[in-house]
Structures are given as structure tokens and as C-alpha cells.
Amino acid sequence: MFSFCFDPASLDGLAWMACYLTTGKHMAIYTSLFTVLLLLAITAPSALLFGFLGASSARSPFPPISWIGKAYIAIVRGVPDIAFFLFFVIALDQLFEWIRHEIKCPEWTESIWQGNDFVVCDIAKLPLGNAPQWVHETYGFFLAVLTFAIVFGAFAANVLYGAMRAVPQPQLETAEAYGMTRRQVFWRILVPQMWVFALPGLSNLWMVLIKATPLLFLLGVEDIVYWARELGGAKTARFTDYPHGDWRMWYFLALLIFYLLFTRVSEIVLDKLMLKLTHGQATLAGEAQRKAAA
Amino acid sequence: MSCWETIADYGLRSIGIGERVLPREGYTLCQQFTLIGSGMIWNIYFGVLALCSGFFFATAVALGKASKNKLLQKLSAWFIFLFRGSPLFIQFFFAYFLFLTLKPISPIFDPFTSAWLGALIVLFLNTAAYSGEIFYGALQSVPKGDIEAADAYGMSGWSRFKRITWPTMLRLAWPAYTNEAIFLFHATTLVYFSGFPAWQQRGDALYYANFFADKTFNPFVPYPILAFYFILLTLLIISLFGLINRRLNRHLPQDSRSKMKLKLNVIR
Numbered sequence: 145m146f147s148f149c150f151d152p153a154s155l156d157g158l159a160w161m162a163c164y165l166t167t168g169k170h171m172a173i174y175t176s177l178f179t180v181l182l183l184l185a186i187t188a189p190s191a192l193l194f195g196f197l198g199a200s201s202a203r204s205p206f207p208p209i210s211w212i213g214k215a216y217i218a219i220v221r222g223v224p225d226i227a228f229f230l231f232f233v234i235a236l237d238q239l240f241e242w243i244r245h246e247i248k249c250p251e252w253t254e255s256i257w258q259g260n261d262f263v264v265c266d267i268a269k270l271p272l273g274n275a276p277q278w279v280h281e282t283y284g285f286f287l288a289v290l291t292f293a294i295v296f297g298a299f300a301a302n303v304l305y306g307a308m309r310a311v312p313q314p315q316l317e318t319a320e321a322y323g324m325t326r327r328q329v330f331w332r333i334l335v336p337q338m339w340v341f342a343l344p345g346l347s348n349l350w351m352v353l354i355k356a357t358p359l360l361f362l363l364g365v366e367d368i369v370y371w372a373r374e375l376g377g378a379k380t381a382r383f384t385d386y387p388h389g390d391w392r393m394w395y396f397l398a399l400l401i402f403y404l405l406f407t408r409v410s411e412i413v414l415d416k417l418m419l420k421l422t423h424g425q426a427t428l429a430g431e432a433q434r435k436a437a438a
Numbered sequence: 439m440s441c442w443e444t445i446a447d448y449g450l451r452s453i454g455i456g457e458r459v460l461p462r463e464g465y466t467l468c469q470q471f472t473l474i475g476s477g478m479i480w481n482i483y484f485g486v487l488a489l490c491s492g493f494f495f496a497t498a499v500a501l502g503k504a505s506k507n508k509l510l511q512k513l514s515a516w517f518i519f520l521f522r523g524s525p526l527f528i529q530f531f532f533a534y535f536l537f538l539t540l541k542p543i544s545p546i547f548d549p550f551t552s553a554w555l556g557a558l559i560v561l562f563l564n565t566a567a568y569s570g571e572i573f574y575g576a577l578q579s580v581p582k583g584d585i586e587a588a589d590a591y592g593m594s595g596w597s598r599f600k601r602i603t604w605p606t607m608l609r610l611a612w613p614a615y616t617n618e619a620i621f622l623f624h625a626t627t628l629v630y631f632s633g634f635p636a637w638q639q640r641g642d643a644l645y646y647a648n649f650f651a652d653k654t655f656n657p658f659v660p661y662p663i664l665a666f667y668f669i670l671l672t673l674l675i676i677s678l679f680g681l682i683n684r685r686l687n688r689h690l691p692q693d694s695r696s697k698m699k700l701k702l703n704v705i706r
Binding site: 223224225226227230231234235238261262354355356357358359361362369372373376390392393396397399400403404407408 | 520523524525527528529535536538539623624625628631644647651655656657658668669
């Protein structure tokens with residue numbers, strides 16, 4: 145990176161460190177920080193969408209739909225979520241390949257389960273065997289995002305379901321008395337009011353989501369955990385210009401500090417947001433703000 | 439090979455008793471049930487020990503955070519922030535590599551690099567921080583009148599703490615603490631995926647579930663088995679903690695007893 149870096153062996157102290165921390169592979173670990181942020185940016189809204197669908201179907205008056213919604217919420221409780229992560233990544237991959245297999249190779253007569261193998265025809269493979277490396281990586285990342293969205297969608301559904309029930313019943317009854325249909329009551333009265341009740345739960349969920357991002361590593365994405373292990377391992381002079389001992393401990397210390405800062409900043413921002421949202425609300429927190437101002 | 443033989447061979451495989459070689463073919467339902475169940479021994483080991491030891495440390499941390507001593511207060515607050523603000527997964531990795539770095543310094547650190555001790559310490563500190571925060575919250579909401587009544591009876595210091603403050607704190611914290619216990623057990627599944635090696639393939643339930651999913655390319659059998667075991671374990675914890683909750687609330691009139699309401703948090 146810097147011009148004085150062409151002969152690292154002659155450097156020492158800070159200059160060596162500056163060169164070491166800007167090698168190509170270190171650039172990869174900095175980019176993977178953005179992978180984490182990207183994951184959060186995509187997962188948070190999609191999990192919210194899944195959660196909204198789950199919560200509204202759990203409220204449905206038609207039993208089978210409400211069972212599906214309730215089962216979706218309930219199934220994630222009681223089972224470690226890391227098991228879901230490991231499960232969904234394979235299951236989703238196989239599901240997509242199976243669907244493509246059914247469409248593209250209808251003449252295939254053998255079973256796709258052959259002993260201990262999962263076999264689909266070549267053109268149904270995802271991604272295709274001859275696809276470039278970045279397609280494989282993007283597909284892996286897409287599967288990871290979908291998995292996160294499904295699992296966290298269930299948690300969000302739980303929060304939103306609670307929030308929907310927290311909206312005062314008389315409000316809904318009043319709306320019905322005005323002659324609104326079920327759908328109108330839902331969209332015009334219930335949904336706009338539920339967010340204040342949902343926010344504490346959702347902000348808790350956000351913190352949990354941040355702390356779940358290192359699990360990307362288990363889903364086979366080259367994320368910060370992967371690079372920290374890779375770069376921190378002992379290196380001899382034969383393979384690199386920057387030989388060093390086992391530094392994995394320091395890399396993980398850096399990750400620890402990164403996450404601490406991240407959660408701290410989120411905490412502060414969410415507190416500010418809550419203060420804004422409760423302003424003027426007919427809740428205890430809103431009342432406290434009114435009194436403090438008066 | 440009948441299922442009984444499989445159970446005899448693999449029932450205690452996770453702690454090194456029985457057949458050494460993991461199954462190479464077949465992967466029958468019986469094998470999967472037995473091995474994943476045998477892995478549960480480790481989950482229960484980590485969960486129970488961390489919970490029991492963490493309970494006392496958590497009480498200390500909560501008292502520290504609530505104490506008037508500025509130093510103790512800061513120390514406890516930082517401890518809680520450190521373990522609640524960072525992912526458990528990263529904590530495991532960091533601790534493992536820390537112990538690995540310390541290993542050459544002194545042979546004392548040898549056992550720390552294996553999961554049974556190293557991961558246990560991380561889980562202990564982690565649960566102490568989470569439950570410390572729960573206990574701190576409960577301590578803050580101990581009714582003022584209770585303490586005043588204790589003062590009026592002439593209690594103070596240790597006897598007031600032991601007879602009034604502590605039981606009330608526990609009573610208030612118990613529902614949240616139950617959730618923490620459930621999550622601690624769920625968190626134990628992370629151990630063998632975070633650096634700590636599974637020596638001679640002696641792993642926990644998720645380790646074996648993952649083993650079978652890798653071998654058979656069929657996630658639809660091992661993971662539901664794992665889920666089944668964990669749902670059983672969760673129900674067991676809920677009923678056990680429910681019994682303790684009943685005892686903690688036994689002096690209260692029937693309707694004002696705090697109901698066990700399960701509001702589950704997620705991963706840490």
C-alpha cells in the first residue's frame with residue numbers, strides 16, 4: 145500500500161505494522177466488515193417483513209392460516225437457533241435445486257435421494273458447475289441472508305404479535321362501530337399504532353441480530369471470523385513477507401472490540417429513537433417527557 | 439445390528455465409553471437418535487455447571503452494580519457490558535486462542551484449551567453477566583416497604599439481606615432467570631463450532647447432528663431429532679424452574695403470585 149513497503153524485512157515497529165495492516169488480505173478483512181453491515185441492512189427489513197406476515201397470519205380468523213402463523217412463531221422457541229442456521233442453509237439449497245430439477249429435467253426418472261447422496265441433473269445445479277467464483281459466493285451469501293431472515297422473522301413475528309395485542313381493544317371496537325371492515329381496522333387502526341409497543345422488542349432484536357452476525361462463518365460465508373482465523377494463524381517467512389507467530393487471539397480481541405463499539409452505538413441511537421417516538425404518546429414514558437418539559 | 443446394540447455401543451460415545459469408530463454407513467434412525475442423545479450429555483454438563491456456578495457470581499455482580507462503592511459499581515457495570523455487548527461466538531474464539539497463547543507459558547493452562555474447562559469458563563462468565571443484569575434489575579425493584587419493615591424489626595446488614603432483600607430479588611427475577619437458563623442451554627451448542635476441538639470426535643448434540651447431516655446430505659432427519667431433544671430439555675427446565683418459582687412465591691395469596699410467563703429472548 146505505502147511506497148516504503150516493498151521490503152518488509154527491513155522495516156520494524158510502526159512502519160512494519162502500517163504495511164502489515166494494509167496488505168491485500170487485510171483489505172479483504174476490512175471488506176468483510178462491510179459484508180456484515182450489508183447482511184444487517186438486508187436482513188433487518190426482510191426479517192421485519194417475514195415477522196409482519198407471520199404475526200398477521202397468526203391473528204387470522206381462519207384457523208389453518210393462524211395455525212401456520214403460530215407454529216412459525218412457536219417453532220423457533222425451544223430449539224437452539226444455530227441448529228436452524230445449519231438446517232436451513234442445506235434445506236433451502238436442496239429445495240431450490242429440487243424445484244429447478246422438477247422444471248428443467250422432467251424426463252429424469254430416478255429418485256433424487258440415492259443412498260446418502262442428493263442428486264439432481266446437471267443443469268438444475270445451483271449455481272451451475274461452470275459458474276464463476278463470485279456467483280458461488282453471492283449464492284452462498286443469498287442463502288445466508290434468507291436463513292437469517294427466516295429465523296429472525298420468527299422472532300420479529302413474536303414481537304409484532306405481542307404489539308398487535310397491546311393496542312387497546314376499545315380503539316378497534318370504535319373503528320368497527322364506525323363501520324370499518326376487518327381489513328380497514330387492521331390497516332388504518334392497528335398497524336399504525338402497534339409500532340410504539342413493538343419498538344422495545346424490535347430494538348432488542350436488533351441487538352441480538354448484531355450479535356448473531358458472526359454465525360455467518362458457520363454458513364460458509366467468508367466473513368470476519370473466517371479472515372481473523374486465516375490472517376491470525378502463525379506465518380513463516382517462506383509463505384509471506386510478514387512472518388509472525390500465532391496472533392489469532394489479537395484478531396479476535398479486535399473483533400470483540402468492534403462488536404462492543406457497534407452494540408454501544410446502536411444502544412445510544414435506539415434510545416434516542418425511542419425518546420422521539422414516545423414524544424406525545426399516551427404512555428408512561430410519554431407522560432414523563434411531558435412532565436419534565438412542564 | 440439391533441437398536442439395543444447400537445445404544446450399548448454409542449449411548450455414552452460422547453464421553454468416550456463404548457465404540458470408538460463412528461458409524462460409517464447405514465446411518466439408521468436408531469444410530470442418529472443414540473448419538474445425538476449421547477451428545478446431549480455435554481450440553482447438559484455445560485448448562486448445569488455454568489448455571490449453578492454462574493448463579494452465585496451473578497448475585498455478586500448484581501450487588502456490585504447496586505453498591506455505593508464507585509469502584510465496585512464501575513467494575514460490575516463493565517463486566518456486564520463486556521459480556522452482554524459482544525457475541526458469545528466471538529467470546530469463545532477469543533478465549534480459546536487466549537488459552538492457546540498462555541499454554542506454552544505454564545502447563546497449568548493445558549486443560550483450559552479443552553472444551554470441558556475452557557468453554558465452561560466462558561459460559562460461566564457469560565451467564566453471570568446476563569443473569570447479573572437480571573438480578574440487578576430485580577434488586578432495583580425490591581419494594582421500599584419491605585426494607586423499611588425489616589429495619590423496623592431491627593434487622594440490618596447480613597440478616598436483612600439474607601431474609602428480605604435476596605429472597606424478594608429472586609422472586610422478582612425468577613421468570614426472566616428461567617429464560618436465561620433456557621438460553622444458556624441453547625448457547626451450549628456453540629461450543630464445538632467455535633475453536634474448541636472435539637477431541638476424538640466426542641462432541642455435543644449439534645456436533646453429531648451436523649456430522650450426520652454432512653454424511654447423509656439429508657438435514658431433515660438429524661436436525662429434527664436435535665430439536666426434539668432440545669424441546670424436551672426446555673420443557674424439563676420450565677417445569678423445574680416452575681417448581682422453584684412456586685416455592686419462592688409460597689407465602690403470597692393465590693392471585694398475586696407471579697405467573698411464569700415465557701417471553702423468550704434470542705441468541706446472545
